[in-house]
Amino acid sequence: MSRPPAAVADGYDRCILVTGGAGFIGSAVCRHLVRGGRTRVINLDKLTYAASLSALAEVEQSPCYRFVQGDIGDRALVGRILAEERVDGVMHLAAESHVDRSIDGPSVFVETNVTGTFHLLEMALDHWRTLTGEAKARFRFHHVSTDEVFGDLPFDSSRFDEASPYRPSSPYSASKAASDHLVRAWHHTYGLPVVLSNCSNNYGPHQFPEKLIPLTIMRAAAGQTLPVYGTGENVRDWLHVEDHARALETVLRCGVVGETYVIGGRTECSNIAVVTRICDLLDSKMPLPDGTPHRALIRMVADRPGHDRRYAIDPSRIERELGWRAEIDFARGLATTVDWYLERARGSAG
Ligand code: NAD
Numbered sequence: 001m002s003r004p005p006a007a008v009a010d011g012y013d014r015c016i017l018v019t020g021g022a023g024f025i026g027s028a029v030c031r032h033l034v035r036g037g038r039t040r041v042i043n044l045d046k047l048t049y050a051a052s053l054s055a056l057a058e059v060e061q062s063p064c065y066r067f068v069q070g071d072i073g074d075r076a077l078v079g080r081i082l083a084e085e086r087v088d089g090v091m092h093l094a095a096e097s098h099v100d101r102s103i104d105g106p107s108v109f110v111e112t113n114v115t116g117t118f119h120l121l122e123m124a125l126d127h128w129r130t131l132t133g134e135a136k137a138r139f140r141f142h143h144v145s146t147d148e149v150f151g152d153l154p155f156d157s158s159r160f161d162e163a164s165p166y167r168p169s170s171p172y173s174a175s176k177a178a179s180d181h182l183v184r185a186w187h188h189t190y191g192l193p194v195v196l197s198n199c200s201n202n203y204g205p206h207q208f209p210e211k212l213i214p215l216t217i218m219r220a221a222a223g224q225t226l227p228v229y230g231t232g233e234n235v236r237d238w239l240h241v242e243d244h245a246r247a248l249e250t251v252l253r254c255g256v257v258g259e260t261y262v263i264g265g266r267t268e269c270s271n272i273a274v275v276t277r278i279c280d281l282l283d284s285k286m287p288l289p290d291g292t293p294h295r296a297l298i299r300m301v302a303d304r305p306g307h308d309r310r311y312a313i314d315p316s317r318i319e320r321e322l323g324w325r326a327e328i329d330f331a332r333g334l335a336t337t338v339d340w341y342l343e344r345a346r347g348s349a350g
Contacts, residue, residue: 014138015040016252017087019072019120020094022047024207025144025241025248027055029091032245034059042085043067044078045094055206072116075123082127088135089252090124092117093144095179098210099172103305106171113175114182117143121186128192141194142252143183147237147262148173149198152308155235159314160198162260169306187258195255197248200264200313203333204241205340213334216275217341220282220294230303232272235310239265240328250324264313265326272298274334281338 016033020026021043033039041059045051047069059065066085070077072094081087094116096102096109124141131139150160151167166181168174186192203213216226247263255261269277279294288294319325 013038013040014089015042015085015087016089016091017042017044017081017085018091018093019044020092021045021067022051022053022056023093023095023097024050024052024055024204025202025244026093027052027206028204028241028245029093029248030056030065031058032242032249034062034065036249037064040064040085041066042081042087044070044072044081046071048096050097050208052206052208072112073119075119078120078123079126082123083130086135087127088131088138089140089142090120091142091144091248091252092120095176097172098208099148099170100210100304102170102172102175106175109171109175110178113172114178117179117182121182121192125186125190125192139193140252140255140257141183141186141192142248142255143180143194143196144248145176145180145196145198146173147198147200147264147311147313148308149177149180150311153310153312155233155310159312160262160264161314162262162317164262169308184258193257195251195257196260197251197255197318198260198262198313199244199247200237200239200311202239202241202244204337207241209341212271212274213278213337214341216278217282217338218345220278220297221286221342221345223288224297225299226275226279226294226297227299227301228272228275229301229307232275232300233270233309234307235268235270235312236274237264237312238267238269238274238330238333239263239326240330240333243326243328246327247318247324250322251318254322256321261318261322262313262315263318263324264315265330266313266315267326267330268310268312269330277331277334278338281335282342285338286342 022045
């Protein structure tokens with residue numbers, strides 16, 4: 001395991017292939033990298049239901065950005081992009097990402113998250129072997145994963161860290177765990193220079209409104225009932241997507257090859273607390289016509305099968321070793337996120 005050269009940690013121009021760059025987090029990564037001005041970004045995305053090209057409006061005209069519609073499993077296409085663009089880093093975010101969908105139809109999760117990652121690793125390895133000198137030394141395959149691979153925590157002070165054992169509970173988390181293992185194997189067996197990160201729940205603009213925060217905002221704005229699983233006591237550790245995008249660039253540029261970094265916002269919050277906070281924000285920003293508080297719309301519904309009770313991250317390592325820390329406080333981030341979705345809701349109503 002070797003540290004990247006100092007020149008790289010200081011900021012060397014790179015060409016990064018971002019997979020899944022039209023998704024919620026991938027688009028934040030593309031915006032962040034293009035804004036930074038140091039990186040050429042190639043975004044490879046299949047454009048599934050979860051993708052949003054409007055999330056990329058800010059960067060689509062930039063000379064250091066290129067979009068390619070395609071599948072990470074299309075070896076010919078991936079090989080062509082890696083060679084033509086002389087890519088010296090891959091940030092792999094393409095995935096099926098919704099736990100409920102993985103319960104209803106796990107097949108595409110195995111296909112994309114496991115088999116797709118396998119194909120991408122093979123093409124990245126072939127490409128890395130053709131590189132020489134600085135480009136070879138600089139090359140990284142950054143696998144972006146989730147804290148859900150670590151499974152269920154009790155309601156106590158325990159938290160996930162880089163040494164936490166893998167105990168995935170859902171088809172989604174099992175498929176992400178499998179991909180994490182493949183990535184580590186390609187490092188240990190073939191020497192591919194990889195870095196991995198496992199992050200907690202993200203929130204922010206441009207998230208497909210099937211996940212808790214955008215779903216709750218959009219339904220509350222429309223005066224619809226707000227479903228909350230089980231007792232609502234399940235706890236998640238929330239991180240603003242822009243903080244995550246910054247963390248991902250930090251891991252790519254400065255992370256130690258072969259190592260993993262867990263990323264989180266030190267913001268544990270139960271699902272019911274998140275939903276009631278959104279209701280209270282909506283009461284002031286978009287009151288219901290009859291003055292009923294939005295909390296009255298909350299309905300407890302049958303729990304998700306295998307629903308993990310609690311996730312929590314101890315991000316000490318990335319804070320200490322790479323100097324990253326979350327900057328967007330949850331109260332402020334949630335309020336701006338609510339504003340963003342309300343603007344959209346008003347736009348589509350008007
Ligand atoms: P998302 O569902 O919003 O976006 C996924 C993107 O991948 C979409 O644009 C989709 O079109 C694309 N995609 C899917 N299959 C593809 C394929 N075969 N080839 C090319 N592109 C394909 O997901 P997200 O929430 O942005 O998550 C991105 C990554 O981060 C995932 O790997 C996820 O596991 C991980 N992650 C997400 C969270 C979170 O809270 N959302 C937290 C931690 C880690």
